[in-house]
Amino acid sequence: MPKAKAPTFPDPDHDHAPCRTEALDKAERLCRTTGKKLTNIRRRVLETVWESHRPIGAYDILAKLNQDGGRTAPIIIYRALEFLMDNGLVHRLASLNAFIGCSHPEHDHAAGFLICKECGSTVEIESKKLNDALASSVAARGFAVDTQVVELRGLCPHCNRQRAYAQ
Ligand SMILES: [Zn+2]
Ligand SMILES: [Zn+2]
Ligand SMILES: [Zn+2]
Structure with a gap:
């Protein structure tokens, strides 16, 4: 498999549909190989998270899913998000209490x-050097x-x- 190129910041005007399609395809493949079920609600939550490259909070996800008069309960969204996180398909951003789609869920990684x-x-960054450095200072203590x-x-x-430009 070719090494994935480091993700850079997407151009604000880029065509986002392929990013989203690719993420959902990956999720489906991943669930197929691991025998996990990408249920309809899990898929819809993942789609909503992938509506952009900006983190989204659980209540905004809920609002989007219910915008056509749906009545999905918050607990359903949280459970779906938990599944997606457990399977590396989304990450939670602690500082924002919001969620972002993972673009390389197929391998284990510690994310920044x-x-x-x-x-x-x-944008998600992955640095083995950074992780190794953290791991060794942690272990030393x-x-x-x-x-x-x-x-x-x-x-x-x-x-x-x-x-x-503005300056
Ligand atoms: Zn910016
Ligand atoms: Zn995009
Ligand atoms: Zn990731």
């Missing part, structure tokens, strides 16, 4: 995120990690450029 404070666009959160806030290249 770059979050644009201007447009909300978020005999610490047992529950959760690891690496979230960096700042400006994406597009917003950064706009800011430069």
